[in-house]
Amino acid sequence: MNPMTELGLRFVRRPGPGGRAANLAAFGATAVVALLVTFLIAGSLGLSHRSERIGWRSADKADPTTAIGSLNLDDDQRVDGHRLSVLDLAVLRPSELAPPPGLDHTPKPGEVFVSPEVAKRWSSLSKPYGADKPTGVISDKGLSSPEEFIIIRGVRTIPSDQRPQYVSSWNEKVWDSRMAGLLIAVAFGIILVLFPILSLVGQAAGVAAKRREHRLAALRLAGATRTQVLRLSAVEQAVLAAAGAVVGLIGYTALSPLIAQIPLGGGRWYVGDITVQWWTVLVVLVAVPILSVISALIGLGRVSITPLGVVRGQTRKGLSVLRIGLLVIGPVMLAYYGMRAAVLPLLIAVGFAALAVRVVGPWAVQLVGKAMAKAANGPVTLLAGRRLVDDPKGAFRPVAALVLSGFVTGFISVFMPTGEDDPSFNDLRIGVALLLSLVFLTVAASTAAGAVGTALDQAAPARALRRSGVPLSVIERAARVATVVPVVGVGLPVVGFGALCGLALSGGKVLTEGSSGVLLLLGQVVAGLVLVTVAGAAGALVLRKASAN
Amino acid sequence: MNFQSPQSQVVLSGHGLVKHYGSVVGLAGVDVAVRSGEALAVMGPSGNGKTTLLHVLAGILTPDQGEVWLGGERVDQLNDAARTVLRRRRLGFVFQDNQLLAELPADENVALPLMVDGLSRREAIGRARTILAQVGLAAEVGRRPGELSGGQAQRVAIARALVGEPQVVFADEPTGALDAATGSQVIDLLVGAATYRGAAVVVVTHDNAVAARCHRALHIVDGRVSDAMGAVR
Numbered sequence: 001m002n003p004m005t006e007l008g009l010r011f012v013r014r015p016g017p018g019g020r021a022a023n024l025a026a027f028g029a030t031a032v033v034a035l036l037v038t039f040l041i042a043g044s045l046g047l048s049h050r051s052e053r054i055g056w057r058s059a060d061k062a063d064p065t066t067a068i069g070s071l072n073l074d075d076d077q078r079v080d081g082h083r084l085s086v087l088d089l090a091v092l093r094p095s096e097l098a099p100p101p102g103l104d105h106t107p108k109p110g111e112v113f114v115s116p117e118v119a120k121r122w123s124s125l126s127k128p129y130g131a132d133k134p135t136g137v138i139s140d141k142g143l144s145s146p147e148e149f150i151i152i153r154g155v156r157t158i159p160s161d162q163r164p165q166y167v168s169s170w171n172e173k174v175w176d177s178r179m180a181g182l183l184i185a186v187a188f189g190i191i192l193v194l195f196p197i198l199s200l201v202g203q204a205a206g207v208a209a210k211r212r213e214h215r216l217a218a219l220r221l222a223g224a225t226r227t228q229v230l231r232l233s234a235v236e237q238a239v240l241a242a243a244g245a246v247v248g249l250i251g252y253t254a255l256s257p258l259i260a261q262i263p264l265g266g267g268r269w270y271v272g273d274i275t276v277q278w279w280t281v282l283v284v285l286v287a288v289p290i291l292s293v294i295s296a297l298i299g300l301g302r303v304s305i306t307p308l309g310v311v312r313g314q315t316r317k318g319l320s321v322l323r324i325g326l327l328v329i330g331p332v333m334l335a336y337y338g339m340r341a342a343v344l345p346l347l348i349a350v351g352f353a354a355l356a357v358r359v360v361g362p363w364a365v366q367l368v369g370k371a372m373a374k375a376a377n378g379p380v381t382l383l384a385g386r387r388l389v390d391d392p393k394g395a396f397r398p399v400a401a402l403v404l405s406g407f408v409t410g411f412i413s414v415f416m417p418t419g420e421d422d423p424s425f426n427d428l429r430i431g432v433a434l435l436l437s438l439v440f441l442t443v444a445a446s447t448a449a450g451a452v453g454t455a456l457d458q459a460a461p462a463r464a465l466r467r468s469g470v471p472l473s474v475i476e477r478a479a480r481v482a483t484v485v486p487v488v489g490v491g492l493p494v495v496g497f498g499a500l501c502g503l504a505l506s507g508g509k510v511l512t513e514g515s516s517g518v519l520l521l522l523g524q525v526v527a528g529l530v531l532v533t534v535a536g537a538a539g540a541l542v543l544r545k546a547s548a549n
Numbered sequence: 550m551n552f553q554s555p556q557s558q559v560v561l562s563g564h565g566l567v568k569h570y571g572s573v574v575g576l577a578g579v580d581v582a583v584r585s586g587e588a589l590a591v592m593g594p595s596g597n598g599k600t601t602l603l604h605v606l607a608g609i610l611t612p613d614q615g616e617v618w619l620g621g622e623r624v625d626q627l628n629d630a631a632r633t634v635l636r637r638r639r640l641g642f643v644f645q646d647n648q649l650l651a652e653l654p655a656d657e658n659v660a661l662p663l664m665v666d667g668l669s670r671r672e673a674i675g676r677a678r679t680i681l682a683q684v685g686l687a688a689e690v691g692r693r694p695g696e697l698s699g700g701q702a703q704r705v706a707i708a709r710a711l712v713g714e715p716q717v718v719f720a721d722e723p724t725g726a727l728d729a730a731t732g733s734q735v736i737d738l739l740v741g742a743a744t745y746r747g748a749a750v751v752v753v754t755h756d757n758a759v760a761a762r763c764h765r766a767l768h769i770v771d772g773r774v775s776d777a778m779g780a781v782r
Contacts, residue, residue: 379664382657383650390652390693464648467609468709469637470665471630 004228008235011215021542022207022456023240025449029204030241032445034248034288036197036438038276039259040190041283042252046274047186047265051179053101054144057087058176062168068093069106070157070164079121083423084149090158092166100152100170102142107154111135115143115150129153144176145267182265182427184343189435191347192408195354196439198291199400200446204244205237205295206397207453234293241292245285252276264430266423319363319392326356327497334504346505350411353501357407357494361400361486366392368489379474384481394457396486398450398535401443402528403491408439409524410498414505416512416520432520440527447531451539454479459546466547479543480536487532495521557585560749561606561717566615568601568772575601576612577772583717588740588750590760593769599753600721602769606751607640607719608632620716637662641710641748643720643739647702649694649709655681656690659709666713680708684738700731707739711746718743720752724759736762 015023057073064070069092075085089100089107099106103113114134118125122134129151138152158164175183216229224232252259253276260269330353337345369388376382388395396403412432462475503510510517562582568575576598583589591599604610606617608624609632617624619639627635636642649658659677664670678690684704694702703723710718720739724732736752736759743750752763760766768775 377670379661382661382664382670383653386650386652386657461648461650464642464644465650465661466633467607467636467644468642468662469633469635469640470662471633474665 002231004224004231005235008232009239011232011236012239021452021546025207025452026204026237027240027244027247029200029207029445029449030244030288030292031247031251032441033197033200033204033292034245034284035251035255036193036248036442037288038249038252038280038284039438040186040193041280042256042274042276043259044183044186044190045277045280046269047179047183049273050144050265050269051176052173053142054176054179055174056100056167056170058165059167059169059174060165061174062166064166066093067166067168068097069167069170071167072158072162072164079118079125079149082117082147082149084118084125084151086151086153088153088155088158088162090155090164097170100142102138102140103152104136106170107135107152109154109156111154113138113152115148117147117149118151125151140270144179144265146270147267178423178427179265181424182431185428185431187343187347188350189431189438191350192354192411193435193438193442194351195358196401196404196408196442196446199358199397199404200442200449201288201291202295202298203397203401203446203449203453204241205292206394207449207456230297233296237293237296238289241289242285244292245288248288249276249281249284262430262434264434265427319366321363323360323363326352326359329353330356331501331504334501335507337505338507339505349505350501353411353497354404354407357404357497358400361403361490361494362392362396364490364493365396365486368485369395372485379470380477380481383474383478384485387478387482388485394454395482396490398447398454399483399487399491399532401439401446402487402531403494405436405439405443406491406495406524406528407498407501408435409520410495410500411502413499413517413520414502414510414512416516436520436523440531443528444531444535447535448538451483451535452542454483455539455543456546458543462543462547472544472547475547476540476543479539483536483539484532487528491528492525495524557587557747559583560585560620561751562618563602563606563612564616564618566602566605566612566617568598568605568610568612574598574772576605576615578615579769579772579774581606581767581774583749583751585716585747585749586744587765588744588752588763590763590766591751591753591769592755592757592760592766593775595755598769598772601772603719603721603751603753607642607717608636637666638713639716641713641715641718641743643703643706643710643718643723645722645725647694647699647706647726649702649705651694654691654693655686655697655705655708658694658705659712662709662713677708677712680712681705684708684742698731699727700735703727703731703735704738707735707742710739711742711748714746715748717749717751720750722754723752724754724756729758732756733758733762 011019012023057071070090072088073085075083077084077086091106091108107113112129112131112134113136114122115138119134119137126132138150140146143150216233219229219232256271256274260271260274262269330349333349333352334346337349365388369385369392372381372385373389374385376385412435415428416432458475458479465475466472559582564580566576566579579598579602581589581602591602593599601610605612608617608627611625615625619635624632624635650661653661656674656677659681660670660673663673663676678687681687681690684707686701686704686708689697689701694705697705718739723739724735727735739752740750740762750763752759754760
């Protein structure tokens, strides 16, 4: 085995002082990333599986002269508060084709097939259909959800005034319109959650990498080549991330019965729809460690190039004001394309806007830090301000996911429609709740890992300060201020920037009705502050322990 | 520089100091006294209790048995908060690797303990710059530790230790990370500047050359004083 690989594995087994906490934080954060990535992939595939079973009901591409059947869907009725769909199906061309999914034969005129939920209530529903018993119960293979309310009725013809849809196959790979809309929403959701997740990956890698910085710099000074140092770090990070990915996958599998209860897209899900497939497992097991290793290596670039600088705590280069130029691109693209544009350019524009927040964030932190340090008249503000100026990227990293969540909330606060009866609006509301849950799970993991990492970074100087008679409370307050200031000073403007991007997309119209948008924003601020406080408390515990005499 | 042993009053003393770490003996009954303006070197093999003695005398650790007195005040019976205040106001510290805050320039590193004690920033920085000039760093007040040489950084640490006008300065291997020539300059500065102000100095060191710059040396072996106190010079 390569000596650096062997050394890397040894460092994973025996991480040294502070290393265990850092490795645990990195491992835990990677597990959350793997869980989220699995959820996003498996969830998107679940939409596809669901759509495949019911896609034929939305098909309307066939030539009426060659179509095998015509359809008419009525979904205006309600049963026990649930929407009931009634699909009239007329067979135009008797064929040897297999029946529609979930039916044991193609319905003849007068035959009625019902979903299990409808079958349970058939005695009260049967009157208009003239059948004491349904012809058959639709199996899982023909339903969008275990709790779908649908009746498929065979009819002789569908009058032309009902605008029949024409079908050429019962197994057409056509996207169900509601699933297709949901998929677009999911695509936006993925773009919005992508940057918080990437921040979490960077954070997870950064925490462990930071622990290694001095050790690796010492190795460089002792004669190890840049490649050797990077290899060592890559091995350590890959092992931690692979373990995290496995735990994340197990966690997703354990949680999938619960995830299947989310009533998105017309009801709860079959667990089979959202079960991970072998290639999803492969993607997660490969992609998460690779991303994690890349993040760690980027973070260690400074060590491998200037090891002496790290050992001596040399000053970093300032960040260029040119970064704020990036803020313009996203809103301008969104305003240019507007809501009628194709999905892809809009996704790119939203991605650009989120990327701009990630890139501009450290610069803004540096600016706030300079102002604080200049105005400080006490040790807490001075220490916190100087820390922000000294390493704005390091100060922003732990709260990047939280700040990005502000962008997400600001963006979607413009698009919060009301309307109890509209299934699309209902999907949107559940989707927003789900998206924010994912974002906040990411944020919680990232902020906690960041707090631990920052506390470990500050342990040695904090120990010296405590020995010199600086009260622990001063040290802790400085650490807290250095965490809260980027969240408040940068996070709040970012919420506004998210709303601006949303308005740019909507053409300046606030589509939100009622108070849901305001509640969303208030919720974001409260949840953000609670998270920072909890993470700060966790960090304070680590700092107290690590800086003890 | 005058290194004659002073004949002033005892400022710091420890009597019958015992400290255990579980079953490991740190100190096994040490008596020590240091006078104002006196520099005491604490020597001995690694792991034999030198740093433990320094930490106990400085109120960083409390002894299992014995008494520590600073001036007329018994230190070992104070609670943690009171010992913290005492360390800040009446003691100074110099560590082996200077332990300056990397993000603060030299003047702010020195001013920080004063600001913690409630001085305004302007006043604290003013006093910090004065003492930095006295240790030969007038031109480096705005530089961060990473931009200073090892010797310069250690001078900043000495300035930080002295800025509060302490009664005793504790130094743990203050020249351990420096070359011999720079180490000599630093120890001369530390002992000279501290004793000139009437402060006592307690230096933990392995280095005979450092001990030779002090008024006396105390040898600690297996947690006990192995040698009678005697003037090194």
